[in-house]
Amino acid sequence: MKPTIYDIAREAGVSATTVSKVINNKGRISEKTKAKIMKIMEDLHYQPNVLASAMKGKNTFTIGIIIPDMNNPVYSEYLKLIEAYGRELGFSILICNTNNDPEKEEEQVTLFRQRQVDGFIIASKFKNDEVLKELINENFPLVLFALERPELSIDCVTIDDFLGGYKVTEYLLSLGHRQIGVMTEDAVSSLERVKGYKQALSNADIEYSEKLIYQSETTIERAVEQAGKLLDNQDRPTAIFGCNDVLAVGTIMAAKQRGIKIPNELSVIGFDNTFMCKIVEPQLSSVAAPLGEMGRKAMDLLISKIDKTNKLKQRIKMLPDLVIRETTARVYGKDGQ
């Protein structure tokens, strides 16, 4: 059997309380007994049972992260960063994929709460508003990551998606593109990115057309399919903005299938600046956000809620930057051919 606090106490000839105090560095214990207890804990390979201490109202030092799909490299990046920083702070991470399914979302929140997680980080997409509202009502520690709910009072750390979309479009316009397509997905962040796109068009007095916007699930296969439709359009765009790198990569592939040269005949730009950008050919231009910093901010924010050291809710929005690589170029005029 694993030793308990009582085994240590007996061995040291003290009470369990004293041992507990040593473990938690509380109260005053003589250096002598402290040292003795420490030594015995070492010898017996004593490991405190987090569950038991959690039963007494302490933290479980476990937080739940809910993400849509670990296969999307951005999400695995989120996960990795948050996990790394969480561990530094002594927290373990319970994860799940929801595949964007509201039922799974609810199920997972329940499952995690049964395990008494101290808080949640919910990333990127979350459909089930009921669940969110319940958590808010109970004032349960919760931070949204790369996800914003303007109409709900929740702390969040996000990318300024609007600005990202705006910058992308502004850049493409500066290259002479006028017919700019968009591959989007069903997510709040993408909506914002598209809004930025529209704003940039409007500022440049260019008419916006629904026909240039295609929505797709975020998988390479579906993106190739949808981008294909966009490319087979009567008026084929000279540039396409993929609201995430997966969509952009799918677009590149669809273009290749049609013999369309990138960037000469078509510019493509993605969003998220994942490692995919560097392995496709030509290398994909994209939009980068300081994910490491965001992960740390989200964790710090969450922990301040768990500790109740900070009751103020806030939205932290990090500004993204363009990373120009090889898929974006001056528009290739019909005359210039």
Place this chain on the structure above:
Amino acid sequence: MKPTIYDIAREAGVSATTVSKVINNKGRISEKTKAKIMKIMEDLHYQPNVLASAMKGKNTFTIGIIIPDMNNPVYSEYLKLIEAYGRELGFSILICNTNNDPEKEEEQVTLFRQRQVDGFIIASKFKNDEVLKELINENFPLVLFALERPELSIDCVTIDDFLGGYKVTEYLLSLGHRQIGVMTEDAVSSLERVKGYKQALSNADIEYSEKLIYQSETTIERAVEQAGKLLDNQDRPTAIFGCNDVLAVGTIMAAKQRGIKIPNELSVIGFDNTFMCKIVEPQLSSVAAPLGEMGRKAMDLLISKIDKTNKLKQRIKMLPDLVIRETTARVYGKDGQ
């Protein structure tokens, strides 16, 4: 406050014991009280506290997964599959990245054990043998995934890496390649893959040369670097086997940097058949294993250990298959140029 079993009991006018029995479907309870209790649990949104029941010797229904690096798409794939199946069975997943650091490995095992996980799945790389041995000694539920320790008695579910390496090499030989380089990494599985490579060479009476084997960390950047050295060799190989897709992709990129045409001047083949294969150009040939099935087997095996329904240890080895895409071709003879 969250309702406890006592709140339910009071409300229903019964004892906590009775409620507990209803929750666990144990003992005999009249249909009437059962229904009444169920209804009240619903109304009060009662959620059993898994920690408290774990304190009484029950499972936590939580397992720890330890992987080297979530950014490698194979690992995120592992994670996703295991998580999905685990959830089906009612288990939650605690994760961590170890970045292949033995200290972190030990730290994480400790952290997870403090949280009373029911068992571990350790994937792909794990250096700290001491920790492994201790777990075995305690007979702690543990399954290795895509990782084998021939000298330790641990259950595992793996890919037949030797066969994979053999098949790759046999195939390259059949295309006329005689000078076959290898990009490997510091992992048991890669060692096996290289062994398969050597065996195939030996069977074909081709001499093996150390100079054709380069080791690299599994990141694109490092792989490009190391593959570069291999390509700058006096006797540049006509084909390179990357022991995983990341290494193979790095090889492709290094070749491109040098203006080496793939597959005409150089064949490249990877291992793992990740989604990267389809997005690089040309599309990468690779080795595929039935990961979904492996994930399910690993979980089932682990759970049988947790439940103690199966004391027999076993090694399950799944056989891989080649997936030929565009990066492999007949050798381009010096004469034929």
Place this chain on the structure above:
DNA sequence: TTGAAAGCGCTAACAC
């Protein structure tokens, strides 16, 4: 068919 009592491993008051 139901319940009282004990206890899992730990911590927090409070006493000494």
Place this chain on the structure above:
DNA sequence: GTGTTAGCGCTTTCAA
């Protein structure tokens, strides 16, 4: 400085 006591939420005898 240290120990006694009670109790977190649950399950498990055992008795009724």
